[in-house]
Amino acid sequence: MLSPLIQPVLRQLGLWPAFLTQDFAPSHRTLVSWDEAGLTSSELLLEARGPSWRVDRATFDGWIADAACCAAARVDAKVWRLAGEADGWSVACDDGNSHSARLIIDATGRARALADRQGFRPKAQDRLIAAYAEATTSGPDAPELLVEAFEDGWWYTLALGEGRRAFACMTDSDLARGLGLNTPDGWRAVLGRTQFVAAVASRVVELGHPRLIPAGGRTAATATGFRFLCAGDAASAFDPISGHGVVKAMRSGMFAAYVASDCLARGDATALGRYDAWIAREAAVYATTLSEHYGSVSRWADRPFWRRRRSVTPSAHPSSNLLEQ
16 A cells, blocks of 8 residues: 555656556545544545555566666676675676676665675564465455454555455464464464454455564664665664555655765765665654554553564654654
8 A cells, every 4th residue: 555645756757657657546635543443534535745545566566667677787696695895896796797886775675685784783673573465355345445453563454456445464483383373273363353454364265374473663873874774664664554665665765766876876975874864853743653653552452562662762753743644
C-alpha cells in the first residue's frame, strides 16, 4: 500500500503519468481499530494528494527499475568485493567482471549488503517482526487496508487481488516465540484474539504457512563514508505502522542522487555530511511521532509490547504527521 505522498514523489521524477497507466488500484480509505474497540474509517476522498494505492510490489519494483535504466546502465550481478581506491572504488562482481565507481550508493534495503561490509552497523530500535501469511478467500473481498491492535501488537490485512489476501501479525520477536506465531495453529490462535481481522479471515479457504520477517525500526550511526552513502532502508528502516516505507525510501534515493551530483560534479566536500544530518533529522522526527502514536493506546498499557513503546523517550524534535494513514 503506497501512501498518497507517492504522487508528489513520482511527479518530481516525471513518472506520474506512466504510473497511472500501470493498472494499480486506488484505495480511498483505511479501516482502523486502535485505542478503542470499535472500527473507524480514515477517508481519503478529500485528500488533496489523492488516494493511497494498492500495488503488486514485484510489478512496481520492476517498472520503476526499468524507468531508471533509461538513465543508467544496468548490471545484473551481485557485488562480490569492494576495494577502496584513491578516487573511488573497485567493484568486483560474481559474474567475473570488475567495475570502477567514483561513488557507491547502498540501496539494498534492510539487507544492507554493502554497508555492513564497511562497518556501518545499524542500531536496532525494537524487536518488531511480522508473522506474515497469504491466503485464498471466498466471496467478495473488501479492498481497504484494515489495521487492528490487540494486546500483544497489531494486525493488518489487505486484498492482493484474484481472491488472494495478505495477513500479518506485528509483534516483538520474543513474544512471537511464546505465541507460536511461526506455526499455523499458533498463528490462527492469535488471529482468533482479534475481532475485525478475524471476521475477514473467516472467508479463508486456504492458508499459506506463516513466515517471520524482521520489521523493526533501525538507524545507522552514520549513513555515509568516503564516497559511500546509504539510501532507503539501508540508511534507516521505519516501523511499518508509519505507512510511508516505500515513499521514504524513494525520497531518500532522490536526495542521495543530489548528494552524488554535488560531490562528484561540483566537488562539494560537505555534501555527504549534509546528507548524514538529513537522515538523522528524519529519524528523530519519526521516533517522536512513532512514540506518540503507540503511546495513544492505553487499553493494554501493562502488556509488554505496548509498555516497551511507551517507555521509549526519543530525542526532542518538532512533531510531524508521518502516521497520517
